[in-house]
Amino acid sequence: MTAASRPARGDRGDGAGDRVAGAGDRGYPHGGGRDGASPPPADASPAHAAVELCGIRLRHPIVNASGTFDAIAARRVFGDELVTRFPFSAFVSKTVTLAPRQGNAPPRLWELPAGLINSIGLPNRGLDGYIEHDLPELARLPVPLIVNVMGFHRDEVVRLVSELSARDEVAALELNVSCPNVETGLVMGADPGETARLLDAVRPLTDKPLIVKLTPNASDVPAVALAAQRAGADAVSLINTLRGMALHPATGRPWLGGRTGGVSGPSVRAIALAQVDAVRAAVDIPIVAMGGVSSGRHALDLIRAGATLVAVGTESFRDPAAGERIAAELAAEQARVAPPRGRRDAG
Ligand code: RRO
Numbered sequence: 001m002t003a004a005s006r007p008a009r010g011d012r013g014d015g016a017g018d019r020v021a022g023a024g025d026r027g028y029p030h031g032g033g034r035d036g037a038s039p040p041p042a043d044a045s046p047a048h049a050a051v052e053l054c055g056i057r058l059r060h061p062i063v064n065a066s067g068t069f070d071a072i073a074a075r076r077v078f079g080d081e082l083v084t085r086f087p088f089s090a091f092v093s094k095t096v097t098l099a100p101r102q103g104n105a106p107p108r109l110w111e112l113p114a115g116l117i118n119s120i121g122l123p124n125r126g127l128d129g130y131i132e133h134d135l136p137e138l139a140r141l142p143v144p145l146i147v148n149v150m151g152f153h154r155d156e157v158v159r160l161v162s163e164l165s166a167r168d169e170v171a172a173l174e175l176n177v178s179c180p181n182v183e184t185g186l187v188m189g190a191d192p193g194e195t196a197r198l199l200d201a202v203r204p205l206t207d208k209p210l211i212v213k214l215t216p217n218a219s220d221v222p223a224v225a226l227a228a229q230r231a232g233a234d235a236v237s238l239i240n241t242l243r244g245m246a247l248h249p250a251t252g253r254p255w256l257g258g259r260t261g262g263v264s265g266p267s268v269r270a271i272a273l274a275q276v277d278a279v280r281a282a283v284d285i286p287i288v289a290m291g292g293v294s295s296g297r298h299a300l301d302l303i304r305a306g307a308t309l310v311a312v313g314t315e316s317f318r319d320p321a322a323g324e325r326i327a328a329e330l331a332a333e334q335a336r337v338a339p340p341r342g343r344r345d346a347g
Pocket of ligand 1: 067118120121122263
């Protein structure tokens with residue numbers, strides 16, 4: 001089946017994308033009174049902000065960046081309030097690998113003047129554990145589920161895509177191509193040929209939307225995006241984190257257990273904007289843009305650069321309700337730039 005002949009995908013058929021409650025005056029998560037947490041927005045998802053990504057209807061354009069919001073832990077803390085006031089219009093899972101992983105040795109984080117370096121190292125239950133334990137929990141969220149997967153060999157990605165594609169709970173798959181192929185040593189997403197070969201292997205296995213998460217640690221990111229599009233990707237997402245390093249101030253040795261890590265947060269926003277702009281010029285498929293977004297204005301910048309959706313990552317560590325606040329701020333910015341019909345003529 002060709003990309004053109006595939007049916008509209010990703011719609012869970014249960015209106016899930018329409019059931020995100022607008023913010024009211026109930027508890028989650030503003031009620032906790034965290035320092036620096038967002039003030040409650042009046043309405044996080046007015047109708048004019050609704051969008052569609054690859055056939056998936058979403059209440060607003062703000063989703064989470066993979067690995068930056070633990071919805072299962074958040075539900076334990078905030079209870080059903082998380083479900084009725086979920087901060088994102090879709091949930092992107094943390095990266096799932098074929099085998100379970102412990103992740104990197106600590107320390108795993110280093111704080112920067114404007115952001116973070118993380119070296120988490122993909123801790124997860126593996127595919128079987130994810131399907132048994134995480135998927136049933138995540139399927140209870142009121143928004144479509146996008147599952148992020150990564151393999152160290154094409155065959156691993158083939159298994160991940162084919163098994164997750166068979167699950168009705170999964171609206172779309174995001175391929176994390178930021179890891180080296182153990183056969184070639186090349187980072188799959190740093191090389192257009194590797195990216196195309198990966199898509200050639202997995203595209204025929206699924207009718208669900210395939211989003212390729214690009215790495216910024218590549219010499220020609222638009223060329224990788226174009227290779228992904230030509231090989232059948234439905235969308236690209238960018239940017240993943242930029243490789244960085246910190247030294248222990250006393251010993252001068254690498255601080256992070258993984259030696260290097262990924263830089264995110266406000267320090268990378270200008271880089272994200274430039275890469276989204278360059279990728280927009282190279283491809284026609286939708287872009288999910290992220291990198292240092294902490295306000296509606298930042299989200300609007302990425303949409304102006306050509307994004308359909310914007311993901312919030314590091315800011316959610318500071319404020320778990322950031323997604324809801326940023327969606328409301330974005331809607332206000334968009335209404336200011338292009339007021340909804342009726343209001344445009346008023347006065
Ligand atoms: O788990 C991680 O350390 C990690 C991943 Br998979 C990723 O895609 N990006 C990142 O900054 N960290």
